[in-house]
Amino acid sequence: MASGRWYKGNTHTHTTYSDGDSEPEVVVDWYANQGYDFVFLTDHNAVVPADHIARLQRRGLAVFQGEEITMDAVHVNGLGLARTLLPDEPASGLAEPYVNVSRATRVRWAVERITAEHGLATVNHPFFGGLTAEDLLDSGEFDVFEVANGNHPEGHRALGSEGWTDALWDRLLTAGRRLVAVASDDAHHFRNWGPRWANPGRGWVQVEADSPRLTDCLEALRRGNFYASTGLELCEYRVESGRIVVELDGEEANIELVGAGGRVLDSVRGTSARFKVRGSSGPYVRMRATSDDRRQVWAQPVHF
Ligand SMILES: [Zn+2]
Numbered sequence: 001m002a003s004g005r006w007y008k009g010n011t012h013t014h015t016t017y018s019d020g021d022s023e024p025e026v027v028v029d030w031y032a033n034q035g036y037d038f039v040f041l042t043d044h045n046a047v048v049p050a051d052h053i054a055r056l057q058r059r060g061l062a063v064f065q066g067e068e069i070t071m072d073a074v075h076v077n078g079l080g081l082a083r084t085l086l087p088d089e090p091a092s093g094l095a096e097p098y099v100n101v102s103r104a105t106r107v108r109w110a111v112e113r114i115t116a117e118h119g120l121a122t123v124n125h126p127f128f129g130g131l132t133a134e135d136l137l138d139s140g141e142f143d144v145f146e147v148a149n150g151n152h153p154e155g156h157r158a159l160g161s162e163g164w165t166d167a168l169w170d171r172l173l174t175a176g177r178r179l180v181a182v183a184s185d186d187a188h189h190f191r192n193w194g195p196r197w198a199n200p201g202r203g204w205v206q207v208e209a210d211s212p213r214l215t216d217c218l219e220a221l222r223r224g225n226f227y228a229s230t231g232l233e234l235c236e237y238r239v240e241s242g243r244i245v246v247e248l249d250g251e252e253a254n255i256e257l258v259g260a261g262g263r264v265l266d267s268v269r270g271t272s273a274r275f276k277v278r279g280s281s282g283p284y285v286r287m288r289a290t291s292d293d294r295r296q297v298w299a300q301p302v303h304f
């Protein structure tokens, strides 16, 4: 990993620019009060304009533009997009209704447009979008994948801690993709709280960067200098001369080394682990830890 410091952020949040229940001011106040360092506002087919973003900056919280490109249930975040990309304009070439356009084609359209605008493409909640491994292999390369989404926990929960989304990530990695994964809030509700509301604070990333500026955060995400969390934190994570050193922030969990096909190559119950890693284990390995109450942390894959 790089040698910056850690910055906590959320890559997926809604406001009244689409179907969120709260103005951007309320949303950013929540993240600032909770000690986040950055947040991306990612409304459905809408980018918060730069002059409004400028008024939203809070002490200690950097607020970034983004958009959740929304094509029926297939959703792709464009992190750092400065202008709205509209999939439902005739010029998009995605002839309505979307149901006549394959899911892979929709993902490809969004990823190509986001990349051309120098944004970072994140395929959101693949389970909710009905996206299979075949769809995502057909859609071409993209940067980031949501392994956990606070608004759509079903894909994550489906098979317990080794849930559908986690297994899908392994399918793509095993096929040779170099794909990093975030956990996000996909928060819509800041007024009512409880399990049936899409509240914030359920999934986040900790990026290792030189600063919490947009370019540094995007670069850290692109390079995989971050980890994803739904509640567990790391106080140490190093990949060095044939081993991975993991130390959780004080909590006991089941710490696993996962390899090709999602196979668990090694596991430790405790607050720290040292895993031996070698190329003969397969094309990649990655670390995942799960607490008894199913909060998780995911490190990015190490490729051989
Ligand atoms: Zn979505």
Ligand SMILES: [Zn+2]
Residues within 6 Å of the ligand: 012, 014, 068, 186
């Ligand atoms: Zn969303």
